[in-house]
Amino acid sequence: MEQNTFMDVDSMSTPRVSQFQETSRYTPSIYATPQSSSELFVTSGFPNFVNSPIASLDTSIQNNDEIYFSNDVIQRYAEAYESTQHQEDIGSTPEIYEQMCDEYSREESSRMFNFESREYRIWEAERNTWNLLKLLSQYRFTPIKNTDETRSPFQTDGQLLCELLASNKDFAEAWIVRQWLWKIAPEFITVETNPEYRSFTKNSILLDPKKRDSLEYKYLDPDGPHRTQQALNSLDQEHEKELVRSIFEYLRRGQVDNAMDISDKNGHFWRTASMSGIILYNEKVDDDDDITTIGNINRHIWRATCYHCANQENLNTYDRAIYGVLSGDYENILPVCRTWEDQVWAYYHSLIECQQDEYFSKHVRHMGVSDDDHLSINIKVIPPNEIFGIVESKRVDRDPDIEKFHIIQKLIILNDSKEMIKQLKEEIVDKRLSREDEIAYVHFLRLSTHLILYLRDLMLPTPDKESDNIIKLYTELLIEYRQNKLIALYASKLPRDISIEIYALFLKDITSSYAERHKLITLAEQYGLNAIAIARRTFELIFKEIEDADKYGTVFDIRIISLKEPISAIEGTQIRALEWLTFNKEQHREALKLGNTLCRRFLASGKMNIAGRIIMEMKNSKSPLSIIRYVKSEENDDDEVDTVYVEHQNYYTMIEYYNKYEIWWKVWMSKPKKPNSKDMDDWNRRIKEVTNSLDTLFDKFLESYIIDFIKDTNNMMTDEDEIRIRELERVMDIYIPNAVLRHHKALYETRDLIPANLEKSFNLANRVVEENADLSMHFRRSKKLQALIMALRDSYLEILRKNPKDISNVLYDE
Template sequence: MDQSASMDVDSISTPRVSRFQETSRYTPIYSTPQSFSSDLFVPSIINSSIASLGTSLNDGIYFINDIIQKYAEVYENARSQEDITAVPKTYEQMCDEYSKTLREESSGMFNSDSRGYRIWEAERNTWNVLKLLSQYRFTPIKNIDEARKPFQTDGQLLCELLATNKDFAEAWIVRQWLWKIAPEFVTVETNPEYRSFTKNSILLNLKKRNSEEYKYLDPDGAHRTRRALDSLDQEHEKELARSIFEYLRRGQVDDAMDISNKNGHFWRTASMSGIVLYNEKVDDDIITTIGNINRHIWRATCYHCANQESLYIYDRAIYGVLSGDYENILPVCRTWEDQVWAYYHSLIECQQDEYFSKHVRHMGVNDDDDLPINTKVIPPNEIFEIVESKRIDRDLDIERFHIIQKLIILNDSKELVKRLKEELVDKRLSREDETAYVHFLRLATHLILYLRDLMLPTPDKESDHIIRLYTELLIEYRQNKLIALYASKLPRDISIEIYASFLKDVTASYTERHKLFKLAEQYGLNVIAIARETFELIFKEIESADKHGAVFDVRIIALKELINPIEIIQIRALEWLTFNKEQHREALKLGNTLCRRFLASGKMNVAGKIIMEIKNSKSPLSHIRYEKLEDDEIDTVYVEHQNYYNMIEYYNQYEIWWKTWKSKPKKINSKEMSDWNKSIKEATSSLDTLFHKFLESYVFDFIKETNNMMTDEDEIRIRELERVMDIYIPNAVLRHHKALYETREIIPTNLEKSFNLANTVVEENSDLSMHFVRSKKLQALLMALRDSYLEILKKNPKDISNVLYDEQKFN
């Protein structure tokens, strides 16, 4: 190895670095007492301002909706970037902004609720560790092909270890992460005069006592002589030891040394300076050495000091950090993060020293020197088992995040998804606790989506269930523009079901609903199947024909009667099938089905509304108008639709006729009577034309025109059509008889027409009589024909041959 090359440890981004760095971009960890900036130990995060929160954090649902929208925006925009850490990096920044804002709001005089910002901080930490480990795990490892040099410094060996040992590098990253997320603390108040209170006490008593008794102000004096310092000095040194430990806990060795110097404890600075790795430094082509060449001896000494029971607990913890002895660090650990850090720090120190000892050492003690450090190396999976068994902070909110962080560190995506499912699907986390539930569900969903983007194994059933829960939550919170995005991440059948279920209850304008349809199309959802399912869900709310009771009990609702809101929604369901041209014929077919169902229950007004909407060029349903097929092929869907149109047209004309008939003037010889006679003749003539058009449309039996086997759907359709004809054909015949019979004086030929309706009913090619039998309207028809019969006899008693002939045929 070229000894002029600087050996660096990339402690800012990823430890996967080459052993050969042409330029000194990074400062080695623990490299020099003059360079202990905290930036060396904590990955730098680029600060970017998040858009204004827009709403107060106390606005409840509005704040939740704002967060939901921002997360969707980040996922949609950042996932396509080449940087694998782009998504978790942005999520982390958002969480940091929210946690800071909530911390400020919760710090007010009348607001002491800290739950909100603690949850946001926990999520921020989760995205941070995922970002760091993803960056490392998905960065190609550079090969190290050169032969080992006979002489290597500790710094060079560490770079080699980081570049070749994946587990060690990941542990290094985890420790950096644990350094970064440690909370702020209040450091000791500076007292630059060393043990000033004890010194002043000695000076006051020099004349009274033997001064030799008080010569114990050296750093080890109190411990050596077992003489107590002044109580104020004791308290200050305890606080100083605690502050030094807290700095070391955060990887801030430079700050630990600085606080020692400021308080006159230079010996503490000297004892900590041994942590610097022996390395080479190049300055103006001059190679110099830095660091502790006998670091293993220094570490063993620190280990011995850490196990001195007479020392203060934080002093022992400091030496535990310096030597990597977790046993003496754990007593001062207050949180889950502290404990995990203690074990990981020990793991790194032990593996690092073990690696150094396997290779040729530089100058130092002989190999046979006895330097015992009885610290057991504990692998990561066991670390978390131990920490969880000794958990000291039982915050259930934060504990859920610790589970996620643990499994991210252990790189177990399958178990991670299963644990998320246990919390959300198995109801360990109550839906009633909306704050925690919504927060955790959102996090779980975006974690799963990110893991899927990384092509990591995620159990399909559990993953889909969680994403579905989140999509349903978006529906509940009316985040209409986001539903298609998340539904597209579900399997085809589930995405169809959930999006159709959402669209079913949307009552916005046609334009707005079209936008939702286009969103589904944009995200690759099966829009044709969704539109069909949406209609079916609404359609199921209409009772089948079999549940409408007997035919003869049905009351036909007049076309002019108002339609209730539910029926309007059912009609508008057809509009979902108009957005795609490929579904227009299907829409017409389903429109026929709707007409049959409504007509079967007597709701002629609703069926009429459907028919008129299709005919109205300004209606969305006009898109499904019939288009002529090639070669004049008969389309049964169109034929059925035309039949309903003819029926509605006749009944509508009858209502016009009836209204005209009821408006007959009282004065016989008047202009009003003359105008009325003209109007009633026109209305009756038009009614007669539409009547025959209506009946002729049923002469061709399009239901049974094919010899193919009928499906269950065909059989249902036949039963419904028969019911519709049983209701409306007899009723139409009786109404038409009334119109003809009542106008016999105005239009004399109508009397004979009224009686000849019998021929229409019994004609062999139509045989409409069965509908009168099933509807129990035959008696009513006979009575109507009897009136016509008697009236004919009354007017011309001698000419009865034709009447008798017709009567004989009918019987």
């Protein structure tokens, strides 16, 4: 007899075409006892995460007050996800997650054997979800092979079933769903064994002579109580109720062998016989190549009989449910179904039995019964897309936590990834799931994120907007929980603009060391994020916290803060914002330009101490900011770069002058009280030196600002240039008048020590009104023109006092 290609059908194995074998004709029972859960897990344990960028990153970048979850769940999921990205078989991803969920659920159950805790139920539901996705993904992404068109004239039911599984995708998927529902059914307490058949009733009859000799009490055969309407002893009734319940629970889990075994152990051999008809007729080849047959050759007759029994109203509910399972009649199974999983199983089991029998009936029956036999089985076949609507309308067990997983499981089964993402978005983004319920929110958000990432890896349709919203929420959650080293991984799964914004928002609040912040930028680069754009956006976000120049009030109200005044922690953070732009050499020029902008904004508010700190940081070779002050190079003649460099030098000159003035003031105020002393001589020498240095810096300061301002105003300007010019005007309105008045004071006060300084103090008027500069506008806008006039008046009166005859030479000195 010719050998056929068929699927090796096991009760818990996935019916994929890749499992087809050119072996014997024997097909194991499709209702064999299922494998244990542990056998389905990868025995090698969890994957090696040592080479993961996440695992290798120094955890010191995390803050000391980082929030950790049990067994560091979030990090382990990230490592698991990343490890699967480097594997050829992405189908292993759900299996890894499933193992982790199983471990966490066992940990929860081990705590005082709390199998009913919320955390345990949630972990169990997630484990079941990943298991379902694993089974269906393995099947859906396995190439389907064409079955052999040449069919043997004699086909056993087992061979026909393998053929059906191989040729009908919908049937195969329904088969997998039923296997999954078998596996996830919870444990139950089976009946206590009583090997003596109806012993309490039998003993009560034997001990009563009247009953023992009466035909009325000859009803201990299996059908006796129903035929005679005589009740069994209450203890036998209770035992049989527990027995049929246990038998049903075994059948619910696909464990027919156990159901028959428990029947044998309790003396109900007739039940074993009635259930054995479920085994498909097939052939078995032994080691000597001898062929023997197994199973029920007239299974369709047996099924019709079971269907008739299931509809006997005088039978126990569980008895009817057992026959409902054997015949595939969901109407008699549903009354004993307590959960969503039980009801879905009832419909899917019925669907499989009906489609299987229909397929068998279309092909040549074996010699047991002819095709003309009329067997009345009236079961309405309900397709999968209708099953879940019916189940949801009938449900009474409402667990909000588990219902969310049922939605996902339903859409995995229906292969509707688009609707799944929309449902997840409604649950999380639309706030149906309360953020205050942290356990459920974090768990479901993490699951949803990794589901989306897996579906994307499979290149299944996932609505971009809804998917990105969920991943973004999860990334924000990681930021909130300070899972610093994980954020780049998930941000990299977002669109470019969103990833830049969310990573920059994360970096904005990082206050750790320069080296640790560099690691975060490096991590962003490793995951393909635009590190340059992120660094720029990070600076902008911090920079936005500085008030706009227009909000600083009028120029004449500004108080210039001394360079020696300390800066606040917030102001220090704003300075350190520039450091984000120093990690990439390509950004050094941009960093210097933005450093200039930062100086302008601080100077515009009178915070010269902060601007001074920025300039000093750039000058300090040990500071990260020192790397950007050498941006000007001979190889680059770009005008913008030159302008940036010149502006930086101008701020340096200004700070240098003001710093020198503060030194001058300190020396001036330290004048000794004794006129004729060594201390006075030292002081005279020091005050002359510092005054002369101050005078030199003053000329350099004014010249730099006049030249830069004229150059910019003569060029064609962009909007950014116009903003810069307005800010520069404000800075000059504040600092030029102030510098002139300060310098006048220094010159005027040292007129006796350096006689030429008196005339210099008076000639400051010429510097203010020079035609090529006209600094008088800054005095007018700052309302310091009156102060300048009064200062010049003092110089004029002093000159007049000292040299009244030659005053004209002073007034017209060029």
